[in-house]
Amino acid sequence: MNADRIEKETMQGAKKIAHLFKRLLFKAIKPFLPYLIIVILIFMILAMLVASVYSAMPEAGALGGVNPSDEDKKVKQEYEALCDRYNLEDAWLINDAPCEPGGEKYEASPDDSFYPGQGIRKFTVLPDPYGSDKALALKWGQVHAAALYRAYNFGQEEITHKEEITKGLHPYFYYKQSYVYTDGNSETEKSIQYLLVEAFTIEGHYQFHYKWVTETHGSGENKVTITKEELKDTHQLLPNKWQRLEDWLVNEYKLNKVDDVPLARTAVWEAGQGFNEGKEWLRWLIKNKDIGDFVSIAMIPPELIPYFKEAEERFGIPWWFLAAVAFKESSFNPRAENTGTHCYGLMQLTPSNWNHYSVLLGFDPIVDRENPRAQILCGAYMLRELGLKNIDWDGEWKEQTLAVLTFYGGFRGSDATERCREEYATPIWEYADNFRFMDSAIWPVPGYYEISSPFGPRLHSILNTWRDHDGIDIPAPMGQTVVSVSSGVVTHTGNMSDYGLTVVIQDGRHRYLYAHLSKISVADSQSVEPSMKIGEVGSTGLSDGPHLHLGIWDLAKEGWIDPMLVLRGKEEN
Structure with missing residues (x-):
């Protein structure tokens, strides 16, 4: 993998998208307009596409991110708000009692699907610790591409029907709740995780299956044993995983199912992927660093x-x-x-x-x-x-x-x-x-393995409101050493709202956020290795005592995942 290869693949992808849109446009307006007007319109549309897809370069801020124009930013925010709303429109909990070892599994099968039914209650966040829901959630670029195609297909000068399109493409998510058992020096504690068991989306109908595992962290008096359900496998049920998207295109745009749909689906999907492009950081990393130094x-x-x-x-x-x-x-x-x-x-x-x-x-x-x-x-x-x-x-x-x-x-x-x-x-x-040479990821606070607050929705101890806890809290004495769990580049150091003193480190896959520190030991743009000291435990920001808050953002899935999945211990069964 190198910069030239990625640049070449990016250019090839852009050419392919442009070529697909050109073919669709030509077919739609050929019977009505002279060839000269066709050429002019094609040029204008390609210019719009090029202008719409902007590249991202990492900044010193915590999220890296992009620098679009004010108008682009406003449009993108509108799409994102619609996606945030409709991604939760049918996100259902399906069991009223958490799963336990040896109990009912609450998992779907091809002959017994949860879709299109409803569950017990809706979620206000996408809670799957693996981020499977976030990976399959509707993204703003997919809606934008579908809206663009609608405008081209019906000869409209403006993009319309954004909400209707978002609603028509929105996913259906079904979750089960399952206990997580933690055994330490004190009695066994139980918390709950919410696991995605089924997803019906525009890129397939998926069912997820789990198994019970036990893992350990630390040893001796510091030993902590965790028993929970772990993802076992994933099945996609449709012979043509694009069936839902293609059916929607036929109904929405009155397409000829045989001739037009595969081309339209490819154009809309690949353009949407282009708008959602999430590999800018990896490109920057490859161009400016030795990627091998950041692999752990x-x-x-x-x-x-x-x-x-x-x-x-x-x-x-x-x-x-x-x-x-x-x-x-x-x-x-x-x-x-x-x-x-x-x-x-x-x-x-x-x-x-x-x-x-x-x-x-x-x-x-x-x-x-x-x-x-x-x-x-x-x-x-x-x-x-x-x-x-x-x-x-x-x-x-x-x-x-x-x-x-x-x-x-x-x-x-x-x-x-x-x-x-x-x-x-x-x-x-x-x-x-x-x-x-690394059997498991480095633990961020050596010697302290208790988790006082796990990943997922919880009642906030200070605000007394239900919030999505986007990481784990590891209590430890003030000033205890905090180390990096990964290789990477420091992208942020300093105060960050409720997080207080914070260090953010990024590799080619994840963004690692270390919060509530009392001291920071690294600098922006510094390269780090696993187990390198990056700061000390503190209680800065919105905190009720000294602890480390560790959050891990998956760059590909565009969402927080449970850090305990990355910090997995050694399995015992």
């Missing part, structure tokens, strides 16, 4: 780590090597697709390889296509069959894996091996080294 286990999406480790147990390929391949191939995006080769998912298998290996491992090629667990296991199986069976992973494993990586990466020709070494294998080896 904390950067791996936490829900994927159990799947990598399961693949290691089954196929003998170290989890850290498989994670490195996935990062290189897809940047840990289970929906990544190469539009040229149609390789798909975390491990970027071709359609033929996916159909072959998924069946061999007992997966359904359609239902499990979006399942990260299936993608990782199939990729690992293929790598083993290609020749990673007898690698000395404690010896010269890098050179021993080169031939397999050359084939897997699609390098052919007389110079294939050397091109692979330079462009593909070496980055994978660097990532693997960084993942290998």
Whole structure:
């Protein structure tokens, strides 16, 4: 992965979107207007598209972010407000008593779906600790792209029907509540987490399944044991995951279902992805830093780590090597697709390889296509069959894996091996080294493992109102050392509203917020490594005593996730 490659892919994507819109526009107005007017309108629309998609560069502020014009910012805020409202329109809790080990699981199946029903009550936030709801939530760019297409399709000079479009595209979310048991020096404490079990969206109908696990943090008198439900797998039920979006386009825009819909859907979706583009930080990081220096286990999406480790147990390929391949191939995006080769998912298998290996491992090629667990296991199986069976992973494993990586990466020709070494294998080896030597993410307050307030909705101790707690609180003595859980770049130091003295660190996947500090030990733009001291525990800002508030924002999912997923301990069952 390098800056030139990303820049090239960005340009190719922009050209593709422009080409799709040009074809749609040409088809719509050809019967009515002279060719000269067509050329002028195409030029104007392409100019609008280019102006609408603005790039982001990281700032010193906590959120990095973009610098749009005042008008762009106003329009975007209007779309975001609509999305915030309608993403919660059908976000339902489906069980009145929390799940317990051995009890009812409250999970849907293809034959017993929660959609289109209603639950017990609606949520005021999207609470899934894994961020699965935030990843599937309707984004402002998708609504904007659909509104633009509506204006083009009906020959309107202004964008209209924004709320109707948002309502028509909004997702349906269904959650269960489940207990989290924490055993420390005192008696067992119970808290509640809210887990997404079903989502019906414009990019598929998903069902999520969970299993009970136990993990530990610390040892001796500081040992804390946590038992909770963990994401097991994800199924996408529709033979065509775009069915809902395509049906909506047919009904809304009166399209010919056979001829127009695939083109319209591709245009709207890819334009929406362009407006929502969230990779600006990663581009900046790659251009200005050595990306290998910012890769640590904390950067791996936490829900994927159990799947990598399961693949290691089954196929003998170290989890850290498989994670490195996935990062290189897809940047840990289970929906990544190469539009040229149609390789798909975390491990970027071709359609033929996916159909072959998924069946061999007992997966359904359609239902499990979006399942990260299936993608990782199939990729690992293929790598083993290609020749990673007898690698000395404690010896010269890098050179021993080169031939397999050359084939897997699609390098052919007389110079294939050397091109692979330079462009593909070496980055994978660097990532693997960084993942290998860290069994779990660093705990931010060494020696203090109690969680006084977990992630999720809670009654605020000072304000006495229900609020979404976007992180975890770790109580510790005033002045206790706080360390970085990850590699990264410091993007903010200083006071931040209710958070008080705060440090924000960012890598290629997450933004880590350390709040209520009494002292800051790093500077803006400084590079940090895992376990490096960044400050000291305090009680600044809106705080009822000395503690660290740690929040982790997932850049890809555009939302807070439960930090305990990143700080996962060692499983015991």
